[in-house]
Amino acid sequence: MNKKIVHDALILTVFTVVIGFILGLVYEITKDPIAKAEEATAQAAYKAVFEDADSFSTYDFDAEAAASLLEQNGYSDEINGVQEALDKDGNVLGYVITVTAKDGSQGNITFSVGIKNDGTVNGYSVTSMSETPGLGDKAKTEDFSKQYKNKNVDSFTVVKQAPSADNEIEAISGATITSKAMTNGVNACITYFQNELEGGAE
Secondary structure, three states: OHHHHHHHHHHHHHHHHHHHHHHHHHHHHHHHHHHHHHHHHHHHHHHHHOOOOOEEEEEOOOHHHHHHHHHHOOOOOEEEEEEEEEOOOOOEEEEEEEEEEOOOOOOOEEEEEEEEOOOOEEEEEEEEOOOOOOOHHHHHOHHHHHHHOOEOOOOOEEEOOOOOOOOEEEOOOOOHHHHHHHHHHHHHHHHHHHHHHOOOOO
């Protein structure tokens, strides 16, 4: 009986080592292509919300300070990264702030928001979403996202009827939770911009 236990344990150990080696090999093979694909997706999102920019430069932001700022202002969202949008001469035109909204109806929603130096929102571009097809995922469409474009407000609010002011966003029919998640995410970016970036990053 003891010999059988030892034999089975050895087989299990060898099997585990082999599987671990294979998984490690697969990771090494795929990590670069995955990283390149993620970077390409991010760059496309940056360009979508800042068409005038010639290039983008990573802004070294403090993630903990950003989290604290958002929490103090009542947001559960997370700032994932900040890019400076540059013209051909290297002048900063504004910023692209990538945020994860954690209050979507089906999970987290990650998207990038473009904000000009004067606080005008260029719009947003979604990079990750699992909202319900035909309902919440309409947040990715131009019909919904255009409501935020070229608006300079302190914050947006979601309404269920046709907007009567620049800061009002008409909710997607049947997807109010998603609409509020997107709006909270944009508002979180505006709050971060106003407190950390407006007037030029130091």
